[in-house]
Amino acid sequence: MTKAAVIGLGTMGPGICATLARAGLTVAAFDLSAEQCARAPAMVDMATQVLEKLGVNLVPGGSVGIVESLDRAVAGADLVIENVPEKLELKREIFTAICRVAGDGAILASDTSGIPITDIQAGMANPGRIVGMHWSNPPHIIPMIEVIAGRETKPDTVDWMKAFARRIGHLPVVIRKDVPGFVENRVLYSVMRECVDLVERGVIDAQDLDTCVSWGIGYKLAVVGPMSLLDMAGLDIYNAVGSYLNRELCDRADVAPYVTERVAAGRLGMKTGGGIYDYTPEGIAALRDERARKLVAVRRILQE
Ligand SMILES: NC(=O)C1=CN([C@@H]2O[C@H](COP(=O)(O)OP(=O)(O)OC[C@H]3O[C@@H](n4cnc5c(N)ncnc54)[C@H](O)[C@@H]3O)[C@@H](O)[C@H]2O)C=CC1
Numbered sequence: 001m002t003k004a005a006v007i008g009l010g011t012m013g014p015g016i017c018a019t020l021a022r023a024g025l026t027v028a029a030f031d032l033s034a035e036q037c038a039r040a041p042a043m044v045d046m047a048t049q050v051l052e053k054l055g056v057n058l059v060p061g062g063s064v065g066i067v068e069s070l071d072r073a074v075a076g077a078d079l080v081i082e083n084v085p086e087k088l089e090l091k092r093e094i095f096t097a098i099c100r101v102a103g104d105g106a107i108l109a110s111d112t113s114g115i116p117i118t119d120i121q122a123g124m125a126n127p128g129r130i131v132g133m134h135w136s137n138p139p140h141i142i143p144m145i146e147v148i149a150g151r152e153t154k155p156d157t158v159d160w161m162k163a164f165a166r167r168i169g170h171l172p173v174v175i176r177k178d179v180p181g182f183v184e185n186r187v188l189y190s191v192m193r194e195c196v197d198l199v200e201r202g203v204i205d206a207q208d209l210d211t212c213v214s215w216g217i218g219y220k221l222a223v224v225g226p227m228s229l230l231d232m233a234g235l236d237i238y239n240a241v242g243s244y245l246n247r248e249l250c251d252r253a254d255v256a257p258y259v260t261e262r263v264a265a266g267r268l269g270m271k272t273g274g275g276i277y278d279y280t281p282e283g284i285a286a287l288r289d290e291r292a293r294k295l296v297a298v299r300r301i302l303q304e
């Protein structure tokens with residue numbers, strides 16, 4: 001398998017392109033926005049430099065080319081990865097267009113954060129080839145990929161995707177039920193909901209919350225997963241604490257005003273220069289470098 005198409009070159013697309021090219025694939029990438037197409041090559045280069053530092057196996061012959069239409073990207077591709085915004089109708093439009101052009105044998109993957117694959121593939125021309133391939137941000141550094149079968153996905157499509165994830169140096173985990181959010185984001189969003197609530201209620205400020213979670217929980221969880229942590233702490237302790245604490249935890253079904261008010265004001269985070277925190281362009285470049293350097297160092301140690 002040599003040719004891949006990546007549709008959408010926003011936060012996720014460039015790092016995915018770099019990872020595929022590093023594994024020897026010829027990647028044709030497309031984004032509707034000329035601005036995103038113009039910035040993509042520099043983003044791909046930055047991700048490629050990080051992959052070099054990580055020492056991820058280099059298979060010669062890979063490349064990334066930005067093309068001017070979805071049809072050009074998809075024609076002849078063995079694998080298509082969709083990375084457009086998280087809206088079901090948009091993703092269905094894109095998959096309809098992809099199915100029109102893709103060859104019968106191509107694997108068609110969505111990087112959706114949690115829209116059930118069953119909803120994306122319903123009524124498509126080739127649903128058995130459509131599969132969830134959920135990367136984690138930044139996709140060239142975080143090595144885990146969730147592989148999700150929708151109701152109509154063929155088992156051999158899932159097997160193919162597992163093997164492919166390993167081929168590009170990532171770790172596949174198979175999600176056995178096509179539940180919204182799959183697994184990673186169900187866990188992340190339960191943590192995020194509690195964190196936002198604690199900051200909104202003034203229990204802690206944003207910076208201390210970040211320190212508490214990164215050093216108290218995140219650092220530990222990178223080495224000891226939650227199920228193993230239960231055994232390490234003792235199930236009796238979880239039972240005792242959970243019996244009074246679980247009922248206290250945030251269970252709101254909507255998104256907190258702390259977030260919705262910032263979104264309404266255009267404060268989306270690093271991509272708009274401010275969100276919870278404020279950023280300058282120089283600060284963003286420095287943060288990206290620092291985070292990549294630290295994530296690479298931690299990954300190296302964890303892989304030993
Ligand atoms: N940002 C994150 O941390 C992660 C996001 N995801 C998922 O990956 C997908 C993409 O997310 P991001 O890269 O963050 O979004 P983004 O908003 O940064 O990028 C999306 C890109 O799609 C392009 N686009 C929109 N309509 C298009 C069309 N019709 N044809 C071609 N390109 C089009 C946009 O111009 C934009 O560059 C979403 O489903 C998201 O939930 C998955 C893992 C992590």
Ligand SMILES: Cc1ncc(C=O)c(C(=O)O)c1O
Pocket residue numbers: 112113135136137138185
């Ligand atoms: C906030 C948030 N939402 C979704 C995802 C992935 O789908 C991520 C991530 O990968 O980091 C995230 O941070």
